[in-house]
Amino acid sequence: MSGNTPQFHLGDNVTIHGGHHNIGVQHNNGRAGEALPPEVAAMFARLAAEVAELARDSRVHEQDRQSLTETLPVLRHPASEEQRGRRNALLLLAGVTQSIGEAAAPALGLANQLLALISG
Template sequence: MSGNNPRFHVGDQVTIHGGHHNVGVQHNNGPVGDQALPPEIAAMFAQLAAVVAELARDSRVHEEDRQSLTEALPVLRDPASEERRGWRNTLLLLAGVTQSIGEAAAPALGLANQLLALISG
């Protein structure tokens, strides 16, 4: 992904610095390991994981919603182990669940929407 967000790129990138008969492509198929995640994205996932974990323990939240929040935590805590599509699916799920919870989930909803905007370009 490139285009409007130069801080986060997924996909092929080709750079040629002079020469003749150049052949070669660097394949960037997505994050591999913690180093591949931009620090800003990793920090936002960590912050969202902390907010969601707290919300998942809140007894005022309906049990089914707490279960959905808990199921999202592995992706939030270790996004580098998941493909970008998994991030998007998890964030969309969180956006829906947190929106239905209401005011108590506003910080989680805000972070999920920010991350969705960043990864969607």
């Protein structure tokens, strides 16, 4: 990644320092309750604000507003979700915001940035 985009690695990390028959994997799955890096938490907070605004926009189709509203608990409290739950919410959000169009461009951009960060 380039520019001012923060770089984090969330996911499996395997390091082998010699030896034979090495078996083992350190799983960094972002378990529920673990603190997120401050920059990632701030991006989730900005995205939650964008999504809350879109969910109130009467120009957005009712079903899309409902889908947006369903992602808000995860966006507002991402550390309370496992990585899979955060990723699923972001994927849903990316699809919905893409279908909304120009009005949802800031939310789509943030969702895509977060997906890239948490997907490694």
